[in-house]
Amino acid sequence: MGAYLVRRLIWIPITVILVSVIVFLMVRFIPGNIVDIIVNQLSLSYGGTVVPRSQIEHTLGLDVPIYVQYARWIGNIVLHGNLGVSMRGSQNISQTILHRLPITLELSILALIIGVVIGIPIGVYSAARQDSIGDYIGRSIAIILISIPSFWIGIMIMIYPSVWWHWSPPVDLIAFTKDPLRNLGTFIIPSIILGTTLAGSIMRMTRAMMLEVLRQDYTRTAWAKGLSERVIIIRHVLKNALIPVVTIIGMQFPYIIGGSVIIERIFVLPGVGSLILEALKQRDYPMIEGVNLVLSIIVVFVNLSVDLAYGWLDPRIHYQ
């Protein structure tokens, strides 16, 4: 375990560095020149006045060799925790992201809780009663949940209740510390939409893992000992089946973030998802780099903690 931990911790900076390189190069090396795009857009918004390329290149720091650009960017982040200044309105990128992040995180965590609360019990039931009618219903529901686009449900909830009953979901945002109930009231519908998609994959994963453990010799032994089904399912099967499920839930995190971009757009929540949509619309590439980097690093650390939890939950595992 100790050696594994050390090795895993050595990989972390390497993964983070690779992520930063990909984020950095993505904006610079993909065909289609950002400077041209910005020149065009600025010229349009300034009513035809052509902004010189060199000026924009200088503002973006694009007038020096690429490795100097990367060194400057990463140096600022490591030394000062500073992601640079946004192109529009010259906001501080780090502060803007920090300000918006709690909304996205609250949405993601609530969605995760809903996904687990719905997904695991149905998965357990489905596996315990394999090929019963309940199992078929459970599995079908899971695939339906995965197949329904979250943005469609979001739009339907925005449109139909308002047409039929003149009611629409609350979109006003109140700080959790001020009024927890009203805060949750705003978040609950978006998180349910995001969480149900997740519930589908958690349910399928739980079922598959449960079935695997149900076929193990020790489960047969437990039956042979005459233990009750409850005890077998909960103590012998579920405990062993849940470990890989935890990993899968951790791996879903990037998708939850992606989903929250869509949900924040529909429910007008000012989180990081809306931030990146605004930044993309304004071609604010320093901001886009910042958001991509911060979210990717969060994902890396979520996966690390999941991996560590894995080792802690299952003492049989000695990482090689």
Next chain:
Amino acid sequence: MTTKAETVVPSQQVGKKRLGFWIDLFQRLIREKPLGTFGLFVVVLLFFTGIFANFIAPYPVNAVHIADRLSAPSVRYILGSDQLGRDTLSQIIYGARISMIIGVFGTLLSKLISTVIGVTSGFFGGKFDMILQRFVDAFMAMPQLLVLMTIISIIGNGTFQIVVVLGITTGISSSRVIRSAVIAIKSNMYVQAADAIGCGSIRTMTRHILPNIMAAIIIDATIIMGAIIMLEASLSFLGYGLPPDVPSWGAMLSTGTETYMQASPWLALWPGLALATVVYGINMFGDALRDLIDPRLRGGVGRYTLKDKIFKKLKESFGNH
């Protein structure tokens, strides 16, 4: 002479056996997996609609009837019409073509990339695998939708760009599945035998490993196809998908039309229903295919259930105490 004849016969048998395998699979699908059969039906329907869109759709693509703006479902416009008076049914039928094109070509590219990465990484192992997998790790840590939007905002939106971008990104992230399939079969005797008789790496990979992971590739392809169709719709919904003149289910739901949806709510209903049905069908079909092909995940249904039946009886007799 005799050696020649001998080499021909077994290969013919293999060919027959493979074809027989697919027919057998199809029969078992229909017999054992009603939902999987439904899934196959939806996939076939999507392809049929996509290919023959010109003949099925009552109106040409993007045909504007200003006089009939936002009309409710009627005989003329079966599913109603949008804010420009475009027939919703026709737009959905042409949308099926777009979803089909992006789904098929995106999946082909995605599988090509994931197979190349997965097979080489799993086969060579060692340092090569380690370094390559760190890149895959880094890539998988990045929120997919954000990466896709960023790339498309730079290279511009178009059907070709979307196929390439979706193919590459899903290809990289699904290469893990192929890699673990390769690692699982690598220690098998026939791979060692191929090595022992002096097969080169490329020959071993293409002739011995690839055919044996084909099932994993096909099963994964169905999952990827559903994911790609869904991603395209999500991107088009957010405005980073296809250009506005291309009828895409995602774009039909995009936020620009929200105000019109208040006036005619069915605008919000149909495209999403079409999308959900297609993705559901593909997922159901893929699920059934996996159950039928992959013996490890095969549940208690089907013909290889004797052991499970005995086990179940045992379970029941003990449970009754």
